[in-house]
Amino acid sequence: MAEIVITEFMDDAALDGLKQRYSVLYDPTLVDAPDRLDAELADAIALIVRNRTQVRAGLLDRAPRLRCVGRLGVGLDNIDLDECRRRNITVHPATGANNLSVVEYVLTAALMLLRGAWLSSAEVASGAWPRQALIGRELEGRTMGLVGFGAIAREVAARAQALGMEIVAYDPHVAADEPAWRLARNVSFNELLQTADVVSLHVPLTPDTTRMIGAAEIAGMKPDAILINAARGGIVDEQALADALKAGKLGGAALDVFETEPLTEAAGAKFVGIPNLVLTPHIAGVTEESNVRVSEVVAGKIMTELGGTR
Numbered sequence: 001m002a003e004i005v006i007t008e009f010m011d012d013a014a015l016d017g018l019k020q021r022y023s024v025l026y027d028p029t030l031v032d033a034p035d036r037l038d039a040e041l042a043d044a045i046a047l048i049v050r051n052r053t054q055v056r057a058g059l060l061d062r063a064p065r066l067r068c069v070g071r072l073g074v075g076l077d078n079i080d081l082d083e084c085r086r087r088n089i090t091v092h093p094a095t096g097a098n099n100l101s102v103v104e105y106v107l108t109a110a111l112m113l114l115r116g117a118w119l120s121s122a123e124v125a126s127g128a129w130p131r132q133a134l135i136g137r138e139l140e141g142r143t144m145g146l147v148g149f150g151a152i153a154r155e156v157a158a159r160a161q162a163l164g165m166e167i168v169a170y171d172p173h174v175a176a177d178e179p180a181w182r183l184a185r186n187v188s189f190n191e192l193l194q195t196a197d198v199v200s201l202h203v204p205l206t207p208d209t210t211r212m213i214g215a216a217e218i219a220g221m222k223p224d225a226i227l228i229n230a231a232r233g234g235i236v237d238e239q240a241l242a243d244a245l246k247a248g249k250l251g252g253a254a255l256d257v258f259e260t261e262p263l264t265e266a267a268g269a270k271f272v273g274i275p276n277l278v279l280t281p282h283i284a285g286v287t288e289e290s291n292v293r294v295s296e297v298v299a300g301k302i303m304t305e306l307g308g309t310r
Helices: 012-019 034-040 057-061 081-086 099-115 121-125 151-162 179-183 189-195 215-219 238-246 265-271 288-306
Strands: 004-006 024-026 046-049 068-071 090-093 143-147 166-170 198-201 226-229 252-255 277-279
Touching (some): 081 090, 099 252, 099 277, 143 151
Parallel strands (some): 004 024
């Protein structure tokens, strides 16, 4: 039986480093085979996951030797942190390793949706020539609104500022004298929604943030504003967003995360036929480069914790 079980994809170089020191079971199909996963955890001292593997009490019950969990990413809502603490199991996220990937996703989505033209390939290829309809808007001079002002949001702010945008941000958990506010004007949530041309979400999923963007909040945004969620599914009321887009109440939206992942055909039906909507399968933080960085960080943390103990 393996000492380290890895249930989702990981970079080969980091994986090889682990295999040189420990017996490793690397099987990205385990995330969709809970019965097999349970059976493989009996001797595991470390478990490495991404965002889909649910690390809850039931799973931990079947891993009596488990000492640590590596998270190939930063969000921890799929891991029961209280239960891990109770069992003295440490959790190691890859903090900071995929920041740049998310930042570039947010800016790409903003550029795509403001300009509008990048979604017209099928029309143009069919012989249509919708030139007048696709005269879009520029990023420079517009306002980027950041809901949450942590590390990733601050990097978005710096790069958006370099592109000529004004930056406003809302985060009640960041002290007013925090030096990072030099990058953004500190505003209330309502003022951000009312003034931003692009609203990008950068908060964890908590009881306070669940569906914090609903019908009322969307109604309070500019009618041509862009909404981007590359944070966590559940922060946006998906039905309310779909309804608003179909009614022409927003300029567009990009969703990389969903209440249900993977997005089922039934759950995705509400989004069908919305031309100014970009949907991606939770890949904002995953690029070839970030996968290498994330995997290296987590493998390093796991090996440091386990040391030479077998």
